[in-house]
């Protein structure tokens with residue numbers, strides 16, 4: 001079983017008079033085979049939590065553990081290689097490369113990651129379910145918000161990571177697409193034994209979640225486990 005944990009994580013931005021404590025003593029756990037949802041309003045610390053979980057930024061104090069190994073504080077090539085092999089991000093800003101077609105966004109991964117790729121048939125199945133097969137040769141500037149969002153989800157899945165960390169992955173989607181994308185995340189967790197972590201304020205994803213946390217003003221509570 002794969003496991004991601006935060007132990008007593010605090011994150012403080014800024015100095016002295018304009019300090020913001022984005023996370024307060026956060027304890028959190030996500031496991032393979034499950035969809036874990038973190039629900040919270042804007043500014044509650046969701047993106048901060050997710051980026052700390054995936055090692056994109058460091059906590060001010062506290063610990064990040066992946067599969068029983070300490071992950072926070074890991075730096076340089078070892079940390080980059082680990083992230084590349086194990087973690088797939090769907091960032092809030094989609095972060096598609098503007099001068100690459102949708103298809104080239106995926107295959108870019110092949111240049112840096114040589115092993116453990118997803119098999120073509122499985123990936124085509126994801127592409128079909130995300131409804132982006134016809135968009136493969138378009139550039140990000142030619143896509144709508146919802147299409148960009150679905151391309152960013154596909155790109156995260158292409159590297160076949162153990163952990164999928166998604167920041168508001170359904171914000172730009174209509175309800176029908178939310179149901180489909182939510183079910184896709186659930187299937188990936190259950191059938192492909194991945195740990196899917198979604199931070200969102202989209203209550204439409206609740207029914208797909210195995211584990212639900214609430215984040216308010218940087219403080220986390222567990223609602224369903």
Ligand SMILES: Nc1ncnc2c1ncn2[C@@H]1O[C@H](COP(=O)(O)OP(=O)(O)OP(=O)(O)O)[C@@H](O)[C@H]1O
Nearest residue numbers: 013014020022040041042043044045046047048049
């Ligand atoms: N780099 C930073 N420097 C200073 N303050 C920051 C930084 N990143 C986040 N914050 C602050 O931390 C708090 C939490 O921000 P965060 O982006 O994690 O919220 P969020 O829940 O993802 O919000 P949203 O739903 O709007 O995306 C906010 O008060 C924000 O202003």
Ligand SMILES: [Mg+2]
Nearest residue numbers: 046047048092
């Ligand atoms: Mg955010």
